């Protein structure tokens with residue numbers, strides 16, 4: 001069984017990916033510093049996979065720690081690198097922390113991988129690299145825009161670092177997956193998103209409002225140039241997203257080195273904020289309290305992806321609907337109440 005190191009494996013996308021890796025016959029090894037994740041996620045994962053998973057608590061920014069990990073865990077064949085800070089707004093006030101953590105840890109990780117001849121890397125990138133696209137849906141060839149935030153810039157810089165590393169190392173294979181908006185939770189309700197404090201993202205705010213943790217949802221702007229005036233995003237179920245990482249590892253087997261490629265990972269379909277609200281109301285069979293507030297600075301009006309490349313080359317396709325995602329997110333929220 002191939003051993004795969006999953007950095008940030010206790011996080012939202014990481015934990016779901018660990019489950020899918022086991023399902024596909026891989027042995028995941030988690031490294032996480034638990035700075036923005038919870039050890040309960042590990043228990044949830046173990047409950048789903050019905051066995052224990054090896055976890056190293058530590059920081060990917062620590063070269064000694066990472067080197068030791070690769071020595072202790074012999075024969076790691078690939079790495080999926082999730083560990084990163086992810087709050088767009090926070091990054092504007094803490095740029096150095098974001099560059100240090102997101103860019104710094106990627107460089108340390110690759111250094112440690114090179115020291116131990118581990119040459120397969122799947123990287124978490126984001127559709128944030130497209131900014132407000134000129135044409136929709138965006139393809140992988142759509143131009144990157146000047147990043148709106150240090151967070152967004154870390155994703156652009158990390159992609160470029162990986163591409164340069166691949167050019168310099170004839171044996172390296174890497175894929176950057178540009179995620180659209182991950183939502184939902186595992187259908188077992190044993191793992192899901194665990195936002196700390198007031199959620200920035202739409203769906204956790206929606207579920208917390210329905211759970212009466214929040215008074216009401218603020219819809220940020222209803223006079224955008226979209227059919228109902230609210231912003232449009234490509235919301236993808238986290239389990240579908242997790243499976244794209246497994247497909248990426250499998251895809252490496254058929255590629256000649258050096259290899260680097262980028263894939264959009266979304267549903268290919270855009271939904272507005274009000275469509276999310278309406279679909280959620282269908283799921284709970286009730287009303288969600290919301291009001292319209294001013295636009296949130298930095299929000300792009302609409303973005304959704306063309307996902308043909310992932311469909312054709314990775315043989316991956318999103319299978320779950322927006323309603324599935326919101327139902328699973330709501331079932332997960334209910335376990336937290």
Ligand code: UFG
Nearest residue numbers: 126127128200201202203205218219220231233273296299
């Ligand atoms: N929104 C609201 N009310 C809220 C929260 C969000 O109306 O309380 C709206 C936003 O204005 C936006 C949509 O819901 O139109 C989605 O917002 P999210 O914060 O959930 O997601 P973003 O699209 O802003 O950000 C996400 C990820 C980022 C990533 C970005 C790429 O969280 O990490 O997609 O576009 F960079």
